[in-house]
Amino acid sequence: MTLVSAYRSSKELYLNLTLRELRSKYKRSFLGWAWSLVNPLANMAVYTVVFAYFLKAKPPPGINGLDVYALSLMCALLPWNFFSASVMGSIGTLVGNGPLIKKTYFPRQLLPAATVGAALVTHLIEMGLLIVVLVGFGDWQAATFLPFVLVLMAVNVMFSLGLGLLLSALNVYFRDIEHFMGIVLLVWLYMTPIIYPITSVPARFRTPLKANPMTEMSTAFRSVLYYGRLPSWSAFVYFLGWAVALLALGWWVFNKLQDGLAEEL
Template structure:
């Protein structure tokens, strides 16, 4: 138990290195991009416009303020997808550095999640722009939106640590996970209302943590509601439990990483 506690406390010692790795990823991503960081703003906007035309005009989903409904779910799920994908491959992609010097290995997946979190934070500007353009009025409940983002960030860190631990030993996980994410996205009410789901399949939604994280964010931004205590407890439980599981699996596996990268 003491070793595990020290493992967590050691995080503070390397916080500057985590930040430098995060900044490095940001610089690499936008190094030769003409629009640079603006892509984090334009990408969700352009995707939202296309999907709004498809699902509201063609499939005729009857959702009030559909553009905000869509882009809020889209931005949060994209963050989860990007952060966990990057975390999964972080150890074997930086394997040479790990072999040369001692660095706590969890720094790599965590820095990837933080990098994706910054990208998502920029994308939030797009959400607020769509709110303004579509006449959605933000209420005092919007100040709770960052708490919802913290919930999903902690969940993504835990899930990323777990994927990273498995991915070192099983490289095919990258391909399998892309399929899992596709299925997961369809099981999450990102672009459709939950009330169209047949009762016999609703269990797949109710046992999906991403549904609760996205619903939390929509409650604060789109509907102007203060999330209930029950919703907060569900989000907190999902995020903390996943983080503990991911950290534990990573802790137990890390000593075998070097011989497998």
């Protein structure tokens, strides 16, 4: 079964699972959906205070004289947050839906896919708002580059879904992954030029940093949104290559392991 045919045959279930994820996430909380915006804003505030004011991080100015650390940060941090939320959410989703897996049959891939889908909905809203704010600051190119932003987001979805599928299935067998990935993602975030510009990294550390696909992800997002120019093709293809490979690997491993899920849970 391919990804597309799995999706087509269970489109409605997929939409329902995604809706369930979205609806249940903020149920019984006072601010509800507003929380999905409070989080990135809090992130932005903390990083801006610590990195822009205390540590004097100074990214190169963007297009049309745009020079706001917080905006440069958000261009790369929002895609990262989507990735991180997708992966962390996917990891626990099979274990969390154990009763469902043990009692009903449906393509199990839908569970991590629904987690990614729900994160994507939040992400789309955040990115929409970010583009509005960027245009408000005079960076009208951010809006004209919208198709490229969507392409980058699609690649980011593939990357996140691939890792999500891989880790969600493995986590059923090794529950350590959940805890381990919390640390990995923290280290990974700091190993990626998101909260600091890559220009402030000493030259000899840039090559290993560039091997990190998320580096290319963040520079690509930032270049279309903040600097008003297309990312370098080689960087884009590198990120795309990782995304395709990870999705293929995740899909393959998930299919290998999914027959045993009902017994293992």
